[in-house]
Amino acid sequence: MKYESFAKNGFEVVKASNIEKLNEIKNIIFSKSIETLKKNNLKSPDDFFNNFHKLNLKGHALNNFRMDIIKTLKEKDTLKLIFEAYEETILGLIGPDILVQKSCNLVIQQPNDKDYVLTHQDAPVNSPFEIVLWVPLVNIFNTKGMYILDSKKSRIANDILKEKKEHSYFQDYSEKNAEFSNINYGSSLVFWTGLIHGCLMNKEDETRWTLNIRFKSLYSPCGHKDPLEFFRVLKMSPLSQIALKSQEVDLI
Numbered sequence: 597m598k599y600e601s602f603a604k605n606g607f608e609v610v611k612a613s614n615i616e617k618l619n620e621i622k623n624i625i626f627s628k629s630i631e632t633l634k635k636n637n638l639k640s641p642d643d644f645f646n647n648f649h650k651l652n653l654k655g656h657a658l659n660n661f662r663m664d665i666i667k668t669l670k671e672k673d674t675l676k677l678i679f680e681a682y683e684e685t686i687l688g689l690i691g692p693d694i695l696v697q698k699s700c701n702l703v704i705q706q707p708n709d710k711d712y713v714l715t716h717q718d719a720p721v722n723s724p725f726e727i728v729l730w731v732p733l734v735n736i737f738n739t740k741g742m743y744i745l746d747s748k749k750s751r752i753a754n755d756i757l758k759e760k761k762e763h764s765y766f767q768d769y770s771e772k773n774a775e776f777s778n779i780n781y782g783s784s785l786v787f788w789t790g791l792i793h794g795c796l797m798n799k800e801d802e803t804r805w806t807l808n809i810r811f812k813s814l815y816s817p818c819g820h821k822d823p824l825e826f827f828r829v830l831k832m833s834p835l836s837q838i839a840l841k842s843q844e845v846d847l848i
Protein backbone atom coordinates (compact mmCIF):
# COMPACT_ATOMS: atom_id res chain seq x y z
CA MET A 597 0.00 0.00 0.00
CA LYS A 598 1.26 3.49 -0.87
CA TYR A 599 1.80 5.83 2.08
CA GLU A 600 1.66 2.84 4.43
CA SER A 601 4.31 4.44 6.64
CA PHE A 602 2.24 7.64 6.88
CA ALA A 603 -0.90 5.66 7.79
CA LYS A 604 1.02 3.76 10.51
CA ASN A 605 3.42 6.37 11.90
CA GLY A 606 1.88 9.68 10.82
CA PHE A 607 4.84 10.87 8.75
CA GLU A 608 6.85 10.07 5.68
CA VAL A 609 9.69 11.58 3.65
CA VAL A 610 8.38 12.08 0.12
CA LYS A 611 10.04 12.99 -3.16
CA ALA A 612 8.78 15.86 -5.33
CA SER A 613 7.02 14.54 -8.41
CA ASN A 614 7.91 17.82 -10.19
CA ILE A 615 11.20 19.26 -8.93
CA GLU A 616 11.10 22.05 -11.54
CA LYS A 617 8.34 23.70 -9.49
CA LEU A 618 10.56 23.63 -6.39
CA ASN A 619 13.45 25.12 -8.39
CA GLU A 620 11.08 27.88 -9.45
CA ILE A 621 10.36 28.72 -5.79
CA LYS A 622 14.09 28.74 -5.00
CA ASN A 623 14.73 31.14 -7.86
CA ILE A 624 11.88 33.45 -6.80
CA ILE A 625 13.42 33.71 -3.32
CA PHE A 626 16.94 34.13 -4.67
CA SER A 627 15.95 36.93 -7.08
CA LYS A 628 13.98 38.75 -4.38
CA SER A 629 16.96 38.43 -2.00
CA ILE A 630 19.34 39.98 -4.54
CA GLU A 631 16.88 42.86 -4.99
CA THR A 632 16.22 43.39 -1.26
CA LEU A 633 19.80 43.04 -0.07
CA LYS A 634 21.13 44.99 -3.07
CA LYS A 635 23.84 42.40 -3.64
CA ASN A 636 24.78 41.39 -7.15
CA ASN A 637 27.64 39.13 -6.09
CA LEU A 638 25.52 36.28 -4.71
CA LYS A 639 26.68 33.09 -6.43
CA SER A 640 23.78 30.62 -6.53
CA PRO A 641 20.63 29.89 -4.50
CA ASP A 642 22.34 26.96 -2.71
CA ASP A 643 25.43 28.94 -1.78
CA PHE A 644 23.32 31.93 -0.69
CA PHE A 645 20.88 29.87 1.44
CA ASN A 646 23.52 27.76 3.19
CA ASN A 647 25.84 30.69 3.91
CA PHE A 648 23.12 33.22 4.69
CA HIS A 649 24.34 33.61 8.32
CA LYS A 650 27.59 35.16 7.05
CA LEU A 651 25.59 38.26 6.04
CA ASN A 652 24.97 38.83 9.77
CA LEU A 653 21.34 39.88 9.38
CA LYS A 654 19.72 40.00 12.85
CA GLY A 655 16.63 41.26 14.71
CA HIS A 656 14.35 43.64 12.83
CA ALA A 657 16.47 43.60 9.67
CA LEU A 658 16.16 39.82 9.49
CA ASN A 659 12.44 39.87 10.19
CA ASN A 660 11.78 42.57 7.59
CA PHE A 661 13.79 40.60 5.04
CA ARG A 662 11.80 37.42 5.82
CA MET A 663 8.46 39.25 5.61
CA ASP A 664 9.47 40.72 2.23
CA ILE A 665 10.19 37.24 0.93
CA ILE A 666 6.88 35.88 2.33
CA LYS A 667 5.01 38.72 0.59
CA THR A 668 6.69 37.85 -2.71
CA LEU A 669 5.87 34.15 -2.22
CA LYS A 670 2.21 35.14 -1.81
CA GLU A 671 2.24 37.33 -4.92
CA LYS A 672 3.74 34.52 -7.00
CA ASP A 673 1.18 31.97 -5.72
CA THR A 674 3.84 29.69 -4.25
CA LEU A 675 1.12 27.55 -2.67
CA LYS A 676 0.17 26.39 -6.14
CA LEU A 677 3.82 25.70 -7.00
CA ILE A 678 4.27 23.63 -3.82
CA PHE A 679 1.12 21.69 -4.62
CA GLU A 680 2.33 21.05 -8.18
CA ALA A 681 5.72 19.88 -6.87
CA TYR A 682 4.06 17.38 -4.48
CA GLU A 683 0.77 16.81 -6.30
CA GLU A 684 1.03 13.02 -6.26
CA THR A 685 1.60 12.90 -2.48
CA ILE A 686 -1.08 15.43 -1.59
CA LEU A 687 -3.71 13.76 -3.79
CA GLY A 688 -2.66 10.37 -2.40
CA LEU A 689 -3.03 11.47 1.23
CA ILE A 690 -6.06 13.76 0.99
CA GLY A 691 -8.01 13.03 -2.18
CA PRO A 692 -9.17 15.32 -4.99
CA ASP A 693 -10.99 17.99 -2.92
CA ILE A 694 -8.26 20.06 -1.30
CA LEU A 695 -8.05 23.14 0.90
CA VAL A 696 -4.71 24.87 1.36
CA GLN A 697 -3.63 27.27 4.10
CA LYS A 698 -3.83 30.83 2.78
CA SER A 699 -0.26 31.73 3.68
CA CYS A 700 2.92 29.73 3.46
CA ASN A 701 5.46 30.09 6.27
CA LEU A 702 9.21 30.52 5.71
CA VAL A 703 11.71 29.62 8.45
CA ILE A 704 15.35 30.69 8.25
CA GLN A 705 17.30 28.91 11.00
CA GLN A 706 20.84 30.19 11.32
CA PRO A 707 23.63 28.30 13.12
CA ASN A 708 23.64 28.72 16.92
CA ASP A 709 20.49 30.86 16.88
CA LYS A 710 18.90 30.53 20.34
CA ASP A 711 15.47 31.25 18.91
CA TYR A 712 14.17 27.92 17.59
CA VAL A 713 10.89 25.97 17.63
CA LEU A 714 10.49 23.95 20.85
CA THR A 715 8.73 20.60 21.19
CA HIS A 716 5.05 20.97 20.38
CA GLN A 717 2.04 19.51 18.60
CA ASP A 718 -0.03 21.44 16.00
CA ALA A 719 -3.34 19.68 16.85
CA PRO A 720 -5.62 19.97 18.79
CA VAL A 721 -5.17 23.75 18.38
CA ASN A 722 -5.41 22.99 14.67
CA SER A 723 -7.60 20.24 13.27
CA PRO A 724 -6.32 16.63 13.40
CA PHE A 725 -7.64 16.26 9.84
CA GLU A 726 -4.72 18.17 8.34
CA ILE A 727 -1.25 17.44 7.01
CA VAL A 728 1.83 19.64 7.22
CA LEU A 729 4.25 19.67 4.33
CA TRP A 730 7.72 20.70 5.55
CA VAL A 731 9.72 21.65 2.48
CA PRO A 732 13.49 22.13 2.84
CA LEU A 733 15.09 24.42 0.26
CA VAL A 734 18.57 23.09 1.21
CA ASN A 735 19.97 19.69 2.17
CA ILE A 736 19.02 18.80 5.75
CA PHE A 737 21.22 16.83 8.16
CA ASN A 738 21.64 16.39 11.92
CA THR A 739 20.65 19.47 13.93
CA LYS A 740 20.07 21.50 10.76
CA GLY A 741 16.74 19.62 10.56
CA MET A 742 13.76 18.99 12.79
CA TYR A 743 12.69 16.00 14.86
CA ILE A 744 9.44 14.14 15.05
CA LEU A 745 7.82 11.44 17.20
CA ASP A 746 5.70 8.81 15.47
CA SER A 747 2.02 8.50 16.45
CA LYS A 748 2.66 5.83 19.13
CA LYS A 749 5.48 7.80 20.79
CA SER A 750 3.50 11.06 20.51
CA ARG A 751 0.70 9.36 22.45
CA ILE A 752 3.14 8.15 25.14
CA ALA A 753 4.68 11.64 25.44
CA ASN A 754 1.22 13.15 25.90
CA ASP A 755 0.38 10.55 28.57
CA ILE A 756 3.62 11.44 30.40
CA LEU A 757 2.62 15.10 30.33
CA LYS A 758 -0.84 14.28 31.74
CA GLU A 759 0.52 11.98 34.49
CA LYS A 760 3.64 13.84 35.63
CA LYS A 761 2.29 17.35 34.97
CA GLU A 762 5.87 18.52 34.60
CA HIS A 763 7.05 19.65 31.23
CA SER A 764 10.64 18.43 31.74
CA TYR A 765 9.60 14.70 31.71
CA PHE A 766 7.69 15.28 28.48
CA GLN A 767 10.63 17.15 26.96
CA ASP A 768 13.16 14.45 28.02
CA TYR A 769 11.04 11.62 26.59
CA SER A 770 10.44 13.56 23.37
CA GLU A 771 14.10 14.39 22.78
CA LYS A 772 15.26 10.81 23.60
CA ASN A 773 12.72 9.19 21.29
CA ALA A 774 12.69 11.72 18.48
CA GLU A 775 13.63 10.78 14.95
CA PHE A 776 15.75 13.09 12.84
CA SER A 777 15.58 12.68 9.09
CA ASN A 778 18.40 13.61 6.76
CA ILE A 779 16.52 15.01 3.78
CA ASN A 780 18.08 16.08 0.52
CA TYR A 781 16.67 18.99 -1.42
CA GLY A 782 13.84 17.71 -3.61
CA SER A 783 12.30 15.65 -0.82
CA SER A 784 10.07 16.87 1.99
CA LEU A 785 8.64 15.66 5.26
CA VAL A 786 4.89 15.27 5.33
CA PHE A 787 3.34 14.77 8.76
CA TRP A 788 0.03 14.55 10.57
CA THR A 789 -0.81 17.53 12.82
CA GLY A 790 -1.21 15.14 15.78
CA LEU A 791 2.54 14.35 15.95
CA ILE A 792 4.92 15.91 18.44
CA HIS A 793 7.81 17.69 16.77
CA GLY A 794 10.36 20.45 17.24
CA CYS A 795 13.96 21.50 16.68
CA LEU A 796 17.24 21.60 18.53
CA MET A 797 19.65 24.47 18.16
CA ASN A 798 21.18 24.35 14.67
CA LYS A 799 24.76 23.34 15.47
CA GLU A 800 25.82 22.83 11.86
CA ASP A 801 27.66 25.55 9.99
CA GLU A 802 24.90 26.00 7.41
CA THR A 803 21.61 27.93 7.55
CA ARG A 804 18.37 26.00 7.17
CA TRP A 805 15.67 27.37 4.85
CA THR A 806 12.30 25.65 4.98
CA LEU A 807 8.74 26.33 3.91
CA ASN A 808 5.80 24.80 5.75
CA ILE A 809 2.22 24.65 4.66
CA ARG A 810 -0.94 22.81 5.71
CA PHE A 811 -3.45 21.00 3.51
CA LYS A 812 -6.78 19.36 4.31
CA SER A 813 -9.82 17.90 2.60
CA LEU A 814 -12.70 20.19 1.70
CA TYR A 815 -14.90 17.64 3.47
CA SER A 816 -12.87 17.27 6.69
CA PRO A 817 -14.63 18.14 9.97
CA CYS A 818 -14.06 21.81 10.72
CA GLY A 819 -14.93 21.99 14.44
CA HIS A 820 -15.49 25.51 15.72
CA LYS A 821 -13.33 27.30 13.17
CA ASP A 822 -14.52 28.55 9.81
CA PRO A 823 -12.23 26.55 7.47
CA LEU A 824 -12.30 29.32 4.85
CA GLU A 825 -10.84 31.87 7.27
CA PHE A 826 -7.38 30.30 7.14
CA PHE A 827 -7.69 28.02 4.10
CA ARG A 828 -8.78 28.39 0.50
CA VAL A 829 -9.97 25.89 -2.09
CA LEU A 830 -7.06 24.62 -4.16
CA LYS A 831 -8.68 21.84 -6.14
CA MET A 832 -12.12 20.28 -6.52
CA SER A 833 -13.21 16.98 -8.03
CA PRO A 834 -15.58 17.19 -11.04
CA LEU A 835 -18.36 15.81 -8.82
CA SER A 836 -17.82 18.52 -6.18
CA GLN A 837 -17.81 21.19 -8.89
CA ILE A 838 -21.20 20.21 -10.28
CA ALA A 839 -22.78 19.27 -6.96
CA LEU A 840 -21.77 22.50 -5.20
CA LYS A 841 -22.87 24.56 -8.21
CA SER A 842 -26.29 22.92 -8.02
CA GLN A 843 -26.48 24.00 -4.38
CA GLU A 844 -25.41 27.53 -5.36
CA VAL A 845 -22.27 27.22 -3.23
CA ASP A 846 -19.43 29.25 -4.70
CA LEU A 847 -16.15 28.39 -3.01
CA ILE A 848 -13.63 29.58 -5.59
Ligand SMILES: [Fe+2]
Nearest residue numbers: 716717718793
Ligand atom coordinates in the same frame (compact mmCIF):
# COMPACT_ATOMS: atom_id res chain seq x y z
FE1 LIG B 1 4.54 22.76 14.33
